[in-house]
Structures are given as structure tokens and as C-alpha cells.
Amino acid sequence: MRISTLAFANLNRRKGKAMFLTVGIAIGVGTIVALLSLSNSIQEEIGAQLDRFGANIVIVPQSNSLALDYGGVSVPGVTFDEHELSNEDIEKIRQIPYHKRLSVIAPKVLSAAEVEGQQVLLAGVDFKNELKLRQWWRIRGRNPETEGDVLVGYEVARALSIIQPTEQSPQKGAQMGEHHSAEEQSQFKVVKGNLQIAGQPHSVAGVIGATGGPEDRMIFGELLHVQKLVNKVGQLNVIEVSALCKGCPVEEIVGQIRNKVPHAKVSAVQQAVKARTEMVARLTRFSAAVAVVVLIIGALMIFTTMMGSVVERTKEIGVLRAIGFRRTHIIKGLILEVATISAAGGFFGWASGLAASWIVLPYFSETGAGRELNPTLLLAAMFGAMLIGTLSSIYPAVRAARLDPSEAVRYI
Amino acid sequence: MAFISIENVGKTYNETELDSAVQVLVGISVEIEEGEFIALMGPSGSGKSTLLTTIGAMNRPSTGKILVDGIDVYGLSDERRADFRMEYLGFVFQQHHLMPYLTALENAMLPLATSRVPTREKRERAMVVLESVSLGNKASRLPNQLSGGEQGRLAIARALVNEPPLLLADEPTGTLDSKTGSEIMEVFIDLNRKGQTIFMVTHNQENAALADRVLQIRDGSLVGCCAPPETGRRLSAQTNHELQTVYMGRQRAVSEPAVGLDPA
Numbered sequence: 163m164r165i166s167t168l169a170f171a172n173l174n175r176r177k178g179k180a181m182f183l184t185v186g187i188a189i190g191v192g193t194i195v196a197l198l199s200l201s202n203s204i205q206e207e208i209g210a211q212l213d214r215f216g217a218n219i220v221i222v223p224q225s226n227s228l229a230l231d232y233g234g235v236s237v238p239g240v241t242f243d244e245h246e247l248s249n250e251d252i253e254k255i256r257q258i259p260y261h262k263r264l265s266v267i268a269p270k271v272l273s274a275a276e277v278e279g280q281q282v283l284l285a286g287v288d289f290k291n292e293l294k295l296r297q298w299w300r301i302r303g304r305n306p307e308t309e310g311d312v313l314v315g316y317e318v319a320r321a322l323s324i325i326q327p328t329e330q331s332p333q334k335g336a337q338m339g340e341h342h343s344a345e346e347q348s349q350f351k352v353v354k355g356n357l358q359i360a361g362q363p364h365s366v367a368g369v370i371g372a373t374g375g376p377e378d379r380m381i382f383g384e385l386l387h388v389q390k391l392v393n394k395v396g397q398l399n400v401i402e403v404s405a406l407c408k409g410c411p412v413e414e415i416v417g418q419i420r421n422k423v424p425h426a427k428v429s430a431v432q433q434a435v436k437a438r439t440e441m442v443a444r445l446t447r448f449s450a451a452v453a454v455v456v457l458i459i460g461a462l463m464i465f466t467t468m469m470g471s472v473v474e475r476t477k478e479i480g481v482l483r484a485i486g487f488r489r490t491h492i493i494k495g496l497i498l499e500v501a502t503i504s505a506a507g508g509f510f511g512w513a514s515g516l517a518a519s520w521i522v523l524p525y526f527s528e529t530g531a532g533r534e535l536n537p538t539l540l541l542a543a544m545f546g547a548m549l550i551g552t553l554s555s556i557y558p559a560v561r562a563a564r565l566d567p568s569e570a571v572r573y574i
Numbered sequence: 575m576a577f578i579s580i581e582n583v584g585k586t587y588n589e590t591e592l593d594s595a596v597q598v599l600v601g602i603s604v605e606i607e608e609g610e611f612i613a614l615m616g617p618s619g620s621g622k623s624t625l626l627t628t629i630g631a632m633n634r635p636s637t638g639k640i641l642v643d644g645i646d647v648y649g650l651s652d653e654r655r656a657d658f659r660m661e662y663l664g665f666v667f668q669q670h671h672l673m674p675y676l677t678a679l680e681n682a683m684l685p686l687a688t689s690r691v692p693t694r695e696k697r698e699r700a701m702v703v704l705e706s707v708s709l710g711n712k713a714s715r716l717p718n719q720l721s722g723g724e725q726g727r728l729a730i731a732r733a734l735v736n737e738p739p740l741l742l743a744d745e746p747t748g749t750l751d752s753k754t755g756s757e758i759m760e761v762f763i764d765l766n767r768k769g770q771t772i773f774m775v776t777h778n779q780e781n782a783a784l785a786d787r788v789l790q791i792r793d794g795s796l797v798g799c800c801a802p803p804e805t806g807r808r809l810s811a812q813t814n815h816e817l818q819t820v821y822m823g824r825q826r827a828v829s830e831p832a833v834g835l836d837p838a
Contacts, residue, residue, distance in 0.1 A: 163680055163693065165687055171675050481667070481673075484659065485665060486660025486661070486685060487660075487688060489652065489653060489656070491688050567627075
């Protein structure tokens with residue numbers, strides 16, 4: 163016979179109440195666990211989506227020359243005539259410690275070129291990686307396959323009469339930069355298959371649907387071919403990198419690339435990073451707010467139940483005090499009861515919360531990421547539940563212990 | 575020096591509020607020797623239970639003091655007073671107040687729950703007291719599986735498991751029929767013969783007549799108090815010496831700060 167024997171016997175005696183409290187705590191913990199699991203999965207999903215859409219690191223030569231707006235992102239230091247980045251730098255970037263997190267490395271050489279009598283910005287790209295990076299491109303035609311194949315931006319295609327609007331969308335103008343409705347821009351057909359670029363014939367593999375970005379006013383060719391065409395063999399102007407940054411700050415990857423390519427200016431695309439961070443922060447704040455509300459409700463429930471229990475057990479506590487139990491013994495017994503219930507509630511809450519999150523995860527996440535048994539979460543759930551349970555029952559326990567035994571035995 | 579010395583004890587409830595202040599005990603002084611069996615009688619509301627709980631270290635008197643085995647009971651801190659109750663006192667309540675969810679053995683072991691004695695030893699000690707009240711064969715029964723008399727004897731067993739020098743009983747036969755009440759009184763008499771000091775509140779004249787001394791209380795004052803009998807169930811010199819040795823150990827337990835306990 164110990165105080166713990168008495169506490170467990172009391173729980174066994176009041177099975178209904180103990181069960182009710184356990185279920186209550188389990189619901190609270192389960193809600194929080196489900197919310198955290200879902201929020202974690204959604205964060206991963208959002209992170210992955212944001213990482214897929216465009217680069218979040220831009221590498222340009224060290225230069226103080228004028229800035230160029232590229233891809234809706236300010237890319238300082240890009241000049242068409244500098245040759246400070248080279249094909250070898252790509253290999254160096256692939257050797258950084260976090261190389262596994264580099265999803266896409268898209269090098270580019272940029273140069274103005276004369277196309278059918280007009281000056282157009284010509285970009286040499288590695289199509290395999292570039293198309294991974296520009297997943298929002300809608301190409302009418304096919305992907306480039308040979309070195310003479312090019313992709314033409316929407317505005318250029320209109321200006322050079324490579325495309326014609328379909329019947330539902332009559333052509334109203336053919337000047338670059340002219341505004342067209344989204345409907346017009348999506349309804350066109352390719353009517354011209356060849357182009358003279360820098361005096362050499364090229365095949366139009368496809369036309370990129372209007373994006374509203376700078377690519378509308380560009381022509382894209384195979385990297386090595388364009389490097390030769392514009393006399394920039396082995397030279398690059400920009401390297402765009404898409405890094406998957408869950409669990410690692412993008413700044414760390416930037417630092418590692420900077421170490422490998424010290425002659426280049428490496429920048430995180432703050433817009434993408436901030437958007438991701440902001441989105442994750444909002445989710446985290448929402449989860450935290452709901453968790454706090456649930457915790458408060460749980461704590462109040464435990465508090466109320468324990469207060470009721472103390473009143474109900476006044477006589478019993480009085481007898482224990484009369485036979486020589488100290489106040490600390492009474493508190494210890496009551497806290498032990500609540501801690502036991504809370505630990506059980508924490509465990510069942512963790513299990514049910516995880517099960518609930520797994521069931522609803524497909525409705526929130528395409529990948530179903532986050533379906534994992536996390537022992538840390540189990541420990542946190544049990545410890546958290548015990549902490550809340552204990553804190554909530556301190557006042558009722560102290561009040562019980564402060565019962566004047568002579569007052570208590572008046573009931574006797 | 576008497577084993578229990580009650581010196582000019584008075585008790586007023588709500589003493590800070592003049593309108594509702596109730597004086598329950600007035601200048602009570604009495605001395606009780608080791609091994610005495612005292613019966614306290616009086617009408618309802620006369621202050622019997624208040625005096626019992628005051629002697630029982632649960633109800634601080636407004637005036638006067640109570641010394642038990644030389645210890646000023648209310649000079650102790652609250653936690654030390656709990657230790658004192660554990661070491662010195664055994665309570666038998668009118669309604670028995672057994673824990674309905676514990677077996678007879680567990681109920682008897684209850685006062686040992688906070689002790690560091692090994693569980694096996696606690697069990698053995700509880701079995702000994704259960705045997706002493708003829709409940710050895712019913713140790714595994716729950717209180718509701720025992721008769722009224724057996725419940726009363728179990729309450730006595732629980733009060734005795736710590737071998738307290740003083741047994742306090744609040745109308746222990748009050749809710750029992752006369753036959754069962756007699757069973758309980760036989761246990762008390764037997765205990766007293768072995769040297770147990772007993773202070774019993776009762777309404778029952780016959781039960782009171784079994785005591786060494788009967789104290790009469792009325793309106794908070796002792797009005798009739800027979801002197802201790804010259805003969806009767808007095809302790810032998812040897813028993814008295816043995817008890818002294820035990821009590822000295824208890825005094826140390828209550829008076830000296832224990833490791834890890836409130837030193838106050």
C-alpha cells in the first residue's frame with residue numbers, strides 16, 4: 163500500500179469519470195496532433211509547390227552594371243557582354259554539400275540577335291532543365307529536340323508573324339508589347355516553321371503561350387548552339403537554381419554556392435523565399451492559435467472535473483488527513499491520478515490524431531507527405547498532456563490539501 | 575507528568591465575528607494517564623466532538639494548550655501535526671469511514687501508505703491487527719461484504735496498525751445494534767487491558783461504565799469528573815516501561831526534522 167496504490171484504486175473506482183476525462187484529454191490532444199500533422203504536410207506541400215515554380219537562387223557575374231528585370235525578379239548585374247560565368251561553374255555548383263537539394267540548375271547565355279530584321283533577345287538554355295523550371299509555360303508545338311530548334315515567345319511570334327489567331331480570336335495587331343486578352347492569347351496557330359537567326363536557319367519547334375513575362379519577348383535556343391551563334395562559347399550570363407529548402411534555410415545554400423563560385427554574385431530570390439516563409443508562418447500561426455484554444459478548453463475541463471472530485475471526496479480526504487496524511491501526500495495522490503489520466507489521454511490523443519490526419523490528408527495534400535509515425539510527437543503529446551493536466555489540477559489539489567481536517571470530519 | 579495534559583482549553587468558532595461567535599469549549603483542564611480508558615459523555619452540542627478533535631490534533635483551541643507525551647500538539651506546524659497524528663493517534667469514527675474501494679487488508683494498511691516501510695512488512699503488520707480483531711480470514715473482502723460489527727472492528731484495526739499510544743473513538747457503537755456494539759466494546763476493553771490508552775466519546779451509559787473514568791461535559795465545560803479509580807485495568811510496571819521506550823522513539827519522529835520533510 164502506497165499513495166500510488168490509493169490513487170490507482172481511486173481511478174479504478176471512478177472508472178466512468180476517469181474514462182470521461184481521458185476521452186476529453188484525448189480529443190484535445192488528438193485535435194492538436196491532427197492539426198500539427200496536417201499543417202506539417204500542407205507546409206511541405208506548399209514548400210514543394212513553391213520550389214517547383216521557378217528558381218529561388220540566381221547566380222550572375224559580379225558586376226556593377228545596370229540591372230535587368232528577368233522573370234519578374236530583379237536580377238542585378240546582368241550584362242550581355244560580360245563573360246565571367248562559364249559552363250564549368252555548373253559543375254562547381256553541383257559539388258556543394260547541399261547538392262542533393264538542388265532540384266534544377268538552369269544556365270543561360272543571353273544576347274541580342276537579329277531575327278528577320280528585328281533585334282530580339284536570344285537566350286541559350288539547357289532545355290531539359292529550363293522546361294523543368296518553367297512549368298507554367300504552355301508550348302504550342304513540340305519541345306525542341308535538335309540544336310537548330312527554337313522556342314519563340316508569344317510577342318516575338320506575333321511580331322514575326324509566326325502565329326495567327328484562330329477564327330474565334332481575330333488578330334487585331336502585330337506589334338510587340340501590344341496588349342491582348344487572355345482569350346486571344348490562348349487561341350492561335352503556328353503558321354511559320356522557320357526563322358533566320360543571326361543569319362542561320364532555325365526551326366520553330368513551338369511557341370510559348372503568353373506569360374506576361376520577359377520570355378514573351380525572347381527566343382530560346384539550345385545552350386551550346388547559341389553560345390557558338392553569338393560567339394560566347396563556354397560563357398554564361400545567368401545560372402538559375404531551384405533549391406528544395408524544406409528544413410534548410412535557402413541562405414545556407416546561397417552561402418555554399420558563393421564559396422564554390424566566388425567570382426559570381428549569388429542571390430536568393432527574396433520574393434519566392436518570403437512568399438514561402440509567409441505562407442508557412444501563417445499556417446503555423448493558425449495551428450498555434452487553434453492549439454492554444456484547445457489547450458485552454460482542456461485545462462478548464464480538467465480543472466472543473468478535479469474541483470468536482472475534490473468536493474465529492476471531502477470526507478475521504480478528511481479521513482486521510484485525520485489518520486496522518488500530510489498535505490503533500492494528498493496533493494501527490496491527486497496529481498498522480500491526473501497525471502496517469504493525462505498520459506493515457508495523451509497517448510490515445512496522439513494515436514487518434516495521427517489516424518485522423520492520415521484519413522483526411524489526401525483531401526489536403528497531393529503527395530500525402532507527412533504520413534509518418536513520429537515518436538517525438540508521441541512524447542510531446544504525452545508530456546504536454548501531463549503538464550497541462552498537472553498544472554490544471556494544482557489548484558484543486560492544493561485546495562483539497564488545505565481542507566481543515568476538523569472541518570472535513572464535521573461531515574464524518 | 576500525565577501522558578495527556580489538557581490545560582485550560584477553550585474553543586470559540588468564528589471568534590473574529592462577534593455576532594456569530596460560538597463558544598464551544600470553556601476552560602477545560604484534565605489529565606489522562608497512560609493506559610487509561612476515558613469515556614466522555616454529554617448531550618448533543620455540548621462540545622464532545624470538538625474536544626475529541628482538539629485532542630486529536632485537528633482542531634486548534636482558541637485558548638490553552640494540549641500536551642501529549644510532553645509534546646505541545648499545537649506548537650507543531652501543520653505538517654508536523656499530521657506526523658503527530660500518524661505516530662500518536664488512532665481514530666475510530668462513528669460511521670467507520672472505511673474506503674469502500676479497498677479490501678479489508680488495504681483499509682487496515684491505509685495509515686502505513688506514506689511510510690517507507692516495505693510493502694511486505696506493511697502487509698504483515700496489517701494482517702496482525704486484522705487477526706487481533708478476528709478479521710484475519712476476511713482480509714480480501716471489501717467493506718460492503720462485511721457486517722456492521724466487522725466494519726467496526728476493521729475501523730479499529732485501521733486505527734491500531736501504527737500502534738498509536740492513544741486511540742480516539744467518536745461514538746464507535748452509535749450506529750450499531752446492541753450485540754454488535756458489545757463486540758466493539760469487548761475489543762476496546764481487551765486493548766485497554768494490554769495497555770492501550772483510549773479516549774471515547776459516547777452517549778451510551780453502559781459503554782461509559784466500562785471505562786476507567788467518565789468525563790461529563792455540558793455547555794463546553796467539564797461538569798462531572800470522577801477521579802481515576804484506585805484499582806482497575808491499570809498498567810503493570812513492565813508494560814509501562816515498554817511503552818515509555820516506544821514513545822521516546824515516537825517523540826523523536828515527530829520532534830526532529832526528517833530527511834526531505836518540512837523541517838518546520
